[in-house]
Amino acid sequence: MITLRNVEKFYEGGYGRTYVLRRINLEIQQGDFVTIMGPSGAGKSTLLSILGMLDGAWTGEFEFLGNEVHRMKPRERVELNKKYIGFVFQSYHLIDNLTVYENLDIPLSYRNFKSSERAALVCDALDRFHIVGKRDLFPNQLSGGQQQLVAVARAVIASPKLILADEPTGNLHSSQGKEIMELFKKLNDEGVTIVQVTHSEANAAYGNRVVQLADGWIVQ
């Protein structure tokens, strides 16, 4: 599903280049549950951003579902993102001035679904994630766990093939974190590929493969 060959990311500075990622070669198959681990500053989140097409300033080769991402224009990359990828963030990143319902509707609104379809999909997601009662609440009226639940629902609502999760339980207490990880596991069992960044060995145990990064290099 994903192939990275010699992917590098660097910043030009007064003293030359500062590398964030070095010669990354990585293969991810459809249905994998990959965990990226490493110390702070290792480049984990940067790698996740590149995989999610949020970062276009890198060198090397990147194939995604047979598409040569490194040859694509930014607009085409956005289309890939829209079609196949869902995101979950450590800080949930729900939009504060939208209700739960509207937050779930956001990815669909960017994908040209008809409004009747969107309404049906949002209602399904509310049902599936047991948050029907929260539909008209704003994010600041929810607990951290509830917010992350909504964030996961938002990530999967457009049926992505790949979910990228950056420290998805980082701001949650353990029981809430476990609930979210179980959810990921379930989605993975349903065929969704998951790539997560985490510091937690327990969370890593939900996946089938760990990629270790250090100073921008894959070390394991």
Next chain:
Amino acid sequence: MLAARDLWYAARGLRRSPGFAAVALAALALGIGAATAIFSVVDAVLLKPIPFLDADRLVVVWELNPAVSSETGYAAPWNLRAWQEQSRTLAGFAAIHDSHVSLIGGAGGEPEELRAERISASLFPVLGVKPVAGRPFRYDEDQPGHSNFALLSHRLWMRRFGGSQAAMGQTVRVDGAPYTVLGVMPPGFSELDSGVDVWLPLALDPNDARAANLRYLEVIARLAPGVGVEQARREMDALAPRLAAANPTLDQGWKPALVPVREEVAGHAERALLTLAAAVGFLLLMACANVANLLLARGAVRRKEIAVRVAMGAGRGRIAAQLLAESLLLGLAGGAVGAVLARFGIGLFARFGPANIPALARASLDARALLFSGVASVACGALFGLAPAMGTLDLNLNDALMEGGRGGSAGRAGRGLRNALVVLEVALAVVVLVGGGLLMRSFLRLRATDPGFEPRGLLTFRLPMAGGRNAATGRRAAFLQQVEENIGRMPGVRGVGAVNSLPVESMGVGTTFAIAGQPAPPPDRRPEALMRTATPSYFRAMGIPLEAGRAFAASDAAGAPPVVIVNRTLARTFWGSANPLGGRITVDNLGGRVAEVVGVVGDVKPEGLRGSDWPTIYNPYPQAPAPTMTVVVRGRGGATPPMEGLARAVHEIDPNQQLAEARPMEDILAAVVAEPLFDAALLDVFAGIAFLLAAVGIYGVISYDVSRRTKEIGIRAALGARPGTLLAMVLAQGARLAGCGIALGLGAALALTRLMAGLLYEVAPADPWTFAAVPLALGAVALLASYIPARRAMALDPMTALRTE
């Protein structure tokens, strides 16, 4: 494309940020409101077509003698006839002569003094205007001895005839003579002057050589097909020597001066209106800069939201569209509130605007003004929404999403743009404030100008004698003397006199003259003076000082040796340090009568308060009995006497005598300075708004910056920075921004205020007081606006500040 959903979310976002929405809305409403109000005035006065057929092809033909004066004046009938015969570039001519008439007719039966115009029958065909009822004059009804016909204004028709068709063909008495009403002009119709109620045939007599050689006509002409104004000017200039050769006494040194009708009607207001339009343009830009700044600061906080939306699949265009939706919504809301403010403002213009801009009354919040408001709203929305929307194009999503709960920062570029916007705002504020300051100082200088008499406690009213019992020349002097005696006996009256033309109101009648015993100048260089006729007590009643000789006396009767009183300017110009008393003047306008100078009085401003003093010759009333006199009555203790008592005093002598236009002299002076006051007051209101916008702009940026630098301030405080040091640090930032803006603004103001020179009176466009006061005031406001957030920085607890991380 903007979707309804984007607008809905934008509305929701604004509702959830009421402080931001209120400040942005207020700034926009003020900017768009002021711009719409001024647009409606500019539109009514300068842009909308004048209601004449092809008005752009109409010109007014004045006459000018450049060797004597740069002022254009009336045309002589003899020249009008020559132009009609010889001009090929002007296809139709019409003439107008202003007057007042006493009219009896319609409801009431009371005589009423009205503004009238005697016009040639060709006027309405030349203008392409027709009466709304009845018919215009025929050419055979504009002949001497066959011209007793009248056309009424719509207003007079409604008031005195109830709008009845039966008025057509009725006989009214005009100055005692019977006239037949032929028709009614359209509502609001006027040509060069407003307020006219009756039009009568001019009936020029080709055999009256004396009248033909007097300049008293306003001439309107239509350009021949395919001819431009310049071409017509060249041809009319070329005719001038031919006319001078044929009639040197009249035309030596004179030439015609063609002015397009629009320029004639609105030209005097154009510079002021364009200045006001520029000021509101600046205000609108300031409002946009202010809102752009607020949106940029808000955008910095919303970077994460934008990054999330991109991560959820939104294209940059879609994000930009959403941000634009918000700014457009703000713009439209600001425009809607602005339109309400504009309507209020236009109402104030109509009520308090100067009477000498008649088109001002036509200003309204009509479809054109609303369209302007709508376009301005959308343009503003796009303009101030552009910067935040452009900011999304180089947004680093990785950074924005990585920042955890920290919020985000617009980065150095965003901060630079915000600072640049505030500098721009301050610079624009300086320009508007300097403009406002200059006009206000100019107005105060104008208001403080000595008119040459004491206006306090003076009441004036017109006494039209033509057509009544006192119309006979022989009766007028005796009647007027009786009136003065009766009024003078009233308790509370300190002085009473009469003159044919009040100071400050109009140049009135003039004459060429010669001083006996001095070398006679050639006909085209013969000096000109204003000519007045006054009663003996006029100067004392007005408070015009008698500087030498004597005032008029009862002995200066009709048959007595002719005498005149001259003003200081005439005496100094023609006698220098010699004594003018006993000198003799030939007054051409009185048939070349030679009169002895018996007194010298102080100068009075003839028209308005600007400009230099004119040589003036005063004749005693019995020797030059004008048909209408203006009586001036001075009350005791600075109080104007009641008009009812004055009317009683007049009616005791003649119950049918009309009294018209009773006004305190101070009101007349106020009307004279109404236009500069209007301009200054408006620009100062705009300057006040500019002041406020600049202060809000500086406050917004400094306040936002302090909130962004909470951690830095906490670290500095933890490292031992004293509150005073922190205060100085924040104040310095505000002072830097204000300093840059002020320097930039002063440079721009120096360049732009030169264009206002024509509006200023005794104040230089680079007036040092104004240019010093504005930076001081703005600097003080900038420091005050910075002080509030600086206080907040001083009060920060280092530990709390550091925990915000």
